Amino acid sequence: MRYESPQTIEAASALLASEAGLARILAGGTDLLVQLRSGMVEPDLVVDVKNIPTMTSIVEENGGYRIGAAVSSAVMNEHADLCAMWPGVMEGADLIGSTQVQGRATMVGNLCNCGPAADSVPGMVAANAIATIVGPNGRREVPVIDIPVAPGKSTLAKGEIVESVFLPAQVKRGGDAYLRFIPRTEMDIAVVGVGVNIELDDSGVCTHARVGLGAVAIKVLLVEDAAKALIGSKLDDAALDKMAAATSAACKPINDKRGTIEFRTKVAGVLAVRAVKIALERANKRASNGGEK
Amino acid sequence: MARNPDADSAPAPKAVKTSTIEFDADKAKTFKVVGSRPPRPDGMDKVTGRARFGADMVMPGQLVGLILRSPHPHAVIVSIDTTAAEALSGVKSVITRDDFAENADHHDVLCNIMAREKALYEGHAIAAVAATSKAVARKALKLIKVDYQILPHVTDVDLAMAPDAPLLHADMITSGVTPAPTKPSNIAGRSEFGHGDVEAGFALADVIIERDFKTAATHQGYIEPHACVANVGADGMSELWCCTQGHFHVRQVCASLLGIDVSRLRVTASEIGGGFGGKTTVFIEPVALALSRKAGRPVKIAMSRDEVFKASGPTASSSMNVKIGVTKDGHITAGEGEFRYQGGAFAGAPADFGAMSAFACYALDNVKTVAYDVVTNRPKGAAYRAPGAPMSVYAVESVIAELAGEIGMDPIELRLKNAAREGTKSSYGPKFGSCGLVETLEAARDHPHYSAPLGPNQGRGVASGFWFNFGGETCSTLNINADGTVAIAVGTPDIGGSRAAMCIMAAEELGIPYERVRTIVADTSSLGYNDTTEGSRVTFSSGMAVIKASRKAVTEMCNRAAMIWDIPAEAVTWEDGHAKPSGANAGEFEPMSLAEIAATASKTGGPIAGHHEYNADGAGVSFGTHIVDTEVDPETGRVDILRYTVVQDAGKAIHPDYVEGQFQGGAVQGIGWALNEEYIYGEDGRLQNAGFLDYRMPVASDLPMIDTVIVEVPNPGHPYGVRGVGETGIVPPLAAIANGVSAAAGVRLTELPMSPPRVLKAIDDAKVAAQ
Incomplete structure (x- = not known):
């Protein structure tokens, strides 16, 4: 196994593109190292991306934030303004693993591992985060929802690397939230995960909504019918019930060691309602602070 | 009680022998070191990484x-x-x-x-x-x-017992059945315990409840x-x-x-x-x-x-039926249970221990339990803290809670009315000696926890539990060093703080500070045979060996002082770490400290040591009662443990921190077993969750502080009254939590673990049934 630590993303991409055998990207390594140790993968090349400046910084851009793909969750969660703007996305990332793991784990690693239960992804999907991808054919921008295909399988081509994700500016009366269900309180994997982002007008009518759903299908889902149920309403109980039903209807889960189809389907709706209530509280608080924090 | 874990089949249960009274009530009144909480001797090594593990x-x-x-x-x-x-x-x-x-x-x-x-x-x-x-x-x-x-293949206990089940061992003929079966099966053994006439007992009952229960294998x-x-x-x-x-x-x-x-x-x-x-x-x-x-x-x-x-060796999964009858005024007239345990690929599932301990908390005229030890295509089980008891007691204590509800009686009151006491003929045969079940029930009833208010979706559960405890072959040595310090060698690995307990007991006997005594676990070439650290036996058995070895060293030190003073050995007594002349010679010589005697030992006959080897008897049973408050999320089936109190009889707590630690550890493992831990097998017979991500043990943030109450009803079989405390703590929690969750959810749960999907389904099914 060869280990490389390039200084630019172009060099990293070239290394990956030219490797004939199995190549793996190493950011935080919280998935890769576990796979290596258990013998699940035996790569010929490991490309460490932690020495690439564009991948290790958080930059304000157009009122939103661009987060480098190798930025650890711990660093991200210490960025006060970012946390104030996108608390749901940040909480989703913060739920992953232990304090020690937080010091290494990255949101983009979580995304590119393509686990359906990835905790940071439904929040990014709800926030409509955009990933910047660099590859042998240059640079392209792709919504986060379009990256995972199935467990371990993404739409990234050979040699392509996600350089950063961009979280747009949150609106004045906007709020997001992420909730996951686990039987324990931490150190566990989502049985269901729901990320929501809502925007309201001055009269409290929902003008925009996105609902991202994890652990209930082959990949993280964007539930458009759930959003439709909210838009145009004042998020009253009838709208929330409709949204819960739409969320449950979108689920295509399996029975496994973590939960049953029946359980996941029902709890997805329950969590979606609870997440919208948190997002609403945050949106109203943000509006009362004049659109900041 | 312990068994050779490698025995091909379960041994016939031994009757408890009447043992000699070892307890010294006068000494117990003057303890100086026993009952204190000095730092653990292995603490520094463990926190600095110097301790060497396997x-x-x-x-x-x-x-x-x-x-x-x-x-x-x-x-x-x-x-x-x-x-x-x-x-x-x-x-x-x-x-x-x-x-x-x-x-x-x-x-x-x-x-x-x-x-x-x-x-x-x-x-x-x-x-x-x-x-x-x-x-x-x-x-x-x-x-x-x-x-x-x-x-x-077959991994389920009931399926493994079916006549057409895949057969693991072509030569397995069920033991304990007369006449012996002519065909092999996966049933390694059947055993039966009890007395009286259960049918006659049920005829006297006003309310009879019969239920089926299942528990998953846990590690x-x-x-x-x-x-x-x-x-x-x-x-x-x-x-x-x-x-x-x-x-x-x-x-x-x-x-x-x-x-x-x-x-x-x-x-x-x-x-x-x-x-x-x-x-x-x-x-x-x-x-x-x-x-x-x-x-x-x-x-x-x-x-x-x-x-x-x-x-390695997880514990058994179980499938059980329990039937109990009670009169309106709370007299249990009969109890009956069948306990089917699978213990993996070889004989030895602790079904017999389960059947023996199921009704041990109760003084019953009519009781019958039957145990089946079954093999399946799973790893061979090993012992797990009170092997076999948590499951059977879960079944019995669940029915007891339901009966209390049916007759409108407080569940602790119902237990007190029927509690096993000294002299009770136990459900597994022998008569109980001095024991503390009633005391734990009374302490639980009087604890502020038991009367604290509950909120919505919250429920309180109570259960009692029992473990036999064990003595066994034991051999310890104590050496008095020339500088007045003391070195103890025991042959029982320290898994729960026993080195500290040994130091305390030796310090108590010798009359020297705890800090001057050090205990090691010696290798197999340095001591005679010692039974394994199991059956909650070490503080009891190795402890008694250390006490007796200390007493032998004291006798020798008195002899040395007598030699120096040139008086008869009988005229020397040992007090507060000193040899003192007594009787006619009282006051004639300055008392000699242990250190002074040790310093001159080379001139008075050489090194001073004490040694004791024996087959320890009289371990003394241990009972406990647990109270737990749970909250159930009715929309997700998630269970939170809000408050937990363990009340258990320790006989005498040598080092109370460690005793409390054992109580807490048992409760926590029980919480895991009750709520989320389980071996999950796929259709392919392969384990689906062989890691801590999906084998869901509780993490620290899942748990409240586990409150403890140490009850001390001295064990007559130990000089200080010690009873083993390591195992009883895991016996009541499965039932206590099931009772709490059932109360909070409004529906009786009869299968472990009570994981969220199972709890939510029970709640939703009950709603449908109610409509």
């Missing part, structure tokens, strides 16, 4: 041993070809079933540590290699060709995976370093499997990162020895967590 030993030239394991739950091993592995550079030895001779004394252990004709569970050892690196060893495993003939979940280093010399002299609860037992079994004298094998117990019964047998140790013997170099084997789950 995998921390390194020997010169050491090789890495790895084990090839069966991917199939049940298959005939047609052939094993190791040629390519042996030819790989860096491979120093490869072993298979052919490297072990048949062994009548330890047949099942032999078949478990290295499969013979058949692989009986996923993870069953098939071959092993020792190589110069882990990478080479891994490569070598891949080069071993095994030809399997796959057989149908002890010790943090340290099994690890050992074996070194067999060219002359056959061998040493073994391993993490174990019983190095003398390890020596016995390994020497037998290798065909060597026990004197040729010295076993040293490492520091141990948890055992809870799971380290009372051998898995990798004989394999490492055989690899080392063949390679001529030391071999280390350390299990991965995956291997620990798949190939």
Whole structure:
């Protein structure tokens, strides 16, 4: 196994593109190292991306934030303004693993591992985060929802690397939230995960909504019918019930060691309602602070 | 109570012998060190990383041993070809079933540590290699060709008992059935306990409740995976370093499997990162020895967590029926239960212990329990903290709670009305001696927890539990050092703080400060045989040996003082760490301290020591009562443990911190068992969750502070009144939590674990049924 630590993303991409055998990207390594140790993968090349400046910084851009793909969750969660703007996305990332793991784990690693239960992804999907991808054919921008295909399988081509994700500016009366269900309180994997982002007008009518759903299908889902149920309403109980039903209807889960189809389907709706209530509280608080924090 | 975990079948339950009264009530009134909470002697080593656990030993030239394991739950091993592995550079030895001779004394252990004709569970050892690196060893495993003939498998206890079930052992004839069955089955044994006439008893009842229960197999979940280093010399002299609860037992079994004298094998117990019964047998140790013997170099084997789950010894899963009858005024007229436990691929599921302890908390005129020990295609179970009792008590205590509700009586009141006491004929035969169930029930009833208000979706559960406790073969030595310090050697690995307890008891007897006493766990060549650390026996048995060894040393020190003073030995007494002249000579000489006597020992006859060896009896049963508050999320089925109180009889708490730790540890393991822990098997007979991500043990943030109340009803069988405390704590929680969750959810739950999908389904089904 060869280990490389390039200084630019172009060099990293070239290394990956030219490797004939199995190549793996190493950011935080919280998935890769576990796979290596258990013998699940035996790569010929490991490309460490932690020495690439564009991948290790958080930059304000157009009122939103661009987060480098190798930025650890711990660093991200210490960025006060970012946390104030996108608390749901940040909480989703913060739920992953232990304090020690937080010091290494990255949101983009979580995304590119393509686990359906990835905790940071439904929040990014709800926030409509955009990933910047660099590859042998240059640079392209792709919504986060379009990256995972199935467990371990993404739409990234050979040699392509996600350089950063961009979280747009949150609106004045906007709020997001992420909730996951686990039987324990931490150190566990989502049985269901729901990320929501809502925007309201001055009269409290929902003008925009996105609902991202994890652990209930082959990949993280964007539930458009759930959003439709909210838009145009004042998020009253009838709208929330409709949204819960739409969320449950979108689920295509399996029975496994973590939960049953029946359980996941029902709890997805329950969590979606609870997440919208948190997002609403945050949106109203943000509006009362004049659109900041 | 303990049994040889490697016995081919369960032993017949022994009657409790009437033992001598050892308890010294006067001494108990003047304890100076006993009952204090000094720092643990192993604390500094453990927090600084200096403590050496199983995998921390390194020997010169050491090789890495790895084990090839069966991917199939049940298959005939047609052939094993190791040629390519042996030819790989860096491979120093490869072993298979052919490297072990048949062994009548330890047949099942032999078949478990290295499969013979058949692989009986996923993870069953098939071959092993020792190589110069882990990478080479891994490569070598891949080069071993095994030809399997796959057989149908069974992992569920009820399915395994069915007449058409896949048969694990063609020669397994159920024991305990007359006349003996003519055909083999997966039922290793049947046993029955009780007295009176249960049918007549039920006829007297006003309310009878009968329910079916199931519990999943759980793992002890010790943090340290099994690890050992074996070194067999060219002359056959061998040493073994391993993490174990019983190095003398390890020596016995390994020497037998290798065909060597026990004197040729010295076993040293490492520091141990948890055992809870799971380290009372051998898995990798004989394999490492055989690899080392063949390679001529030391071999280390350390299990991965995956291997620990798949190939060490979890506890049994169970399927049970319990029926109890009660009068309107709360008199239990009869209790009956059938307890079917699967204990993995070989006989030895603790169904008999389950059946014996099921109704032990009650004084019953009519009681009958039947136990079935069943084999399935799962790893062979090992002991787990009060083996067998938590499941059966869960079933009984669930029905007791429901009966209390039916007759409108407080559940503690119902238990008090029927509680076992001194003189009660126990449900498993013998009469109880002095015991503290009533005291724990009263303390629970009077605890502020029991009357604290509850909020919506919250429920309180109560349950009592019992464990036999055990004594056993024990041998300890105490040496008085020339500088007045004291060195104790015990042969029982310290898994729960026993070194501190030994130091306290010796300090108490000798009248010197705790800090001047140090206890080690000696290797198998340094002491006579000691039974394993199990059955909550160590503070009781090794403790009593230390007390008696101390007394022998005191006698000798009095002799030395008498020699110096030139007075008769009988005229010297021992008080507060000093020899004092008494009787006619009282006041005639200055008392001599232990240190002064020790300093002159070379002139008065040489080193001073005390030693005691015996087969300890009179362990004294232990009862406990737990209270728990739970909250159930009615929309998700999630359960939170809000408050938890353990009340248990310790006889006498030597070091109360450790006693409380045992109470808390038992409760926490019980919480895991009750709520989320389970061995999950797929249709393919493979374990689905062989890791801590999906084998959901509770984490610290899942738990409230576990409150403890130590009840002390002295055990007459120990000089200080000690009862074992290690196991009883895991017996009540399954039932207590089930009772709490059922109250909070508004529906009776009868299957463990009460994981959110199961709880939510029960709530939703009850809603549908109500409509």
